[in-house]
Amino acid sequence: MSTEPSTSNTAALEYVAAVAHPVRRRDAQTLLELFGRITGESPVLWGPSIVGFGQYHYRYASGREGDAPAAGFSPRKAAMSIYLADGIGAHDDALARLGEFTSGVGCLYIKDLDKVDLAVLESIVRSSHATLTARK
Template identity: 45%
Template sequence: MSYQQKTKETDHSVIEFIENVDNPKKREDAYKLIDIFAETTGYEAKMWGPSIIGFGSYHYKYESGHEGDAPLVGFSPRKAKISLYFAPGETKREELLKDFGKHTTGKGCVYINKVADIDINILKELITRSVEFLQKTYPNSKSSE
């Protein structure tokens, strides 16, 4: 049986998804983040799986032969926190996060409570570096439709 990728780009409406976010402050932040990510990457927001808003995409292939597509960067306004997705292998991430503002980190993501807690310029830098890193690492990526 082949591995089925859970998080695929879908045709679901990003706006509809955000409008269904319970917390009005989170909704507001989600719209702010869409503007920042879209402006920084030049890609439009697309839904990936049921809850990730992604920008651009790249095709990865691991040594194991496992391959798939993923957004270059993205975020998800989850109940507890907002998850920001950047390239995990990008080297300056730790350094940039020092001055990022209030956040916690997970394996591939950075969690924030609200946009007001973070430095937007550093967010833009993290987005730009992730996109550049992934496009260098996976040069066959399709940049955008």
């Protein structure tokens, strides 16, 4: 990711307000509150479409390194992407109770937050954020 975030949360709030898909916009507004409560951080826009909260530094064995949001989401056309940089596998037990979603290596894809257990999602994001911010 290694893109510098915007310097204020205005860009992130404007981005969410302008999301065309009504369910994605509604869900993004819900996630703004949820992620803010979990992280204690204000949202910032990373690149053109990732709403991030806090940041962490990563370094791969290859030597590549950079900064990325410690918690983040993106209201994509097909589904809401929720980034879990500590990996989906770290949350297998909770994911079994989450509800309707698909996933990639480090992302949850949720089409409608009304079809997931928000308390379970909160515990997943909280755990991922704690893991990433504990790395120094």
